[in-house]
Amino acid sequence: MVVGGLAGMAHRHQNAFDLMISLSNANLHTGMTLWKRLPMLAAPVLHRSELNRMVGEKVAAVMNGMVEAQQEMMRLTTEAMCGRIEFQDLANASVSVAAASMRPAFRAVKANSRRLSRRA
Secondary structure (H helix, E strand, O other): OOOOOHHHOOOOOOOHHHHHHHHHHHHHHHHHHHHHHHHHHHOOOOOHHHHHHHHHHHHHHHHHHHHHHHHHHHHHHHHHHOOOOOHHHHHHHHHHHHHHHHHHHHHHHHHHHHHHHHHO
16 A cells, blocks of 8 residues: 555646656747747847746756755655555656656746747
């Protein structure tokens, strides 16, 4: 029986299908963001603040992704040491860590898509 394992985490990706859906959603928002930012890249002098913001967001997303992946690995390790993870749940452990590492990027790309759509 899984007490606090992967099945009990509602906000976490529980399987590869959930991660695939999140990647598809991020792909949609990335396309919308690129559509708005490509003209800005053609005239970088006029849009310097947006380009600086773009670079800063990527650095922040990478750093936050590393922290969230480490937190997820520690959570999984702790639960495994306490016997709260069933053997069949181990197959989703790597997916859970990958999803945690990408979560900040998913949030950033969705926020950018909404922000740039409002600006237009």
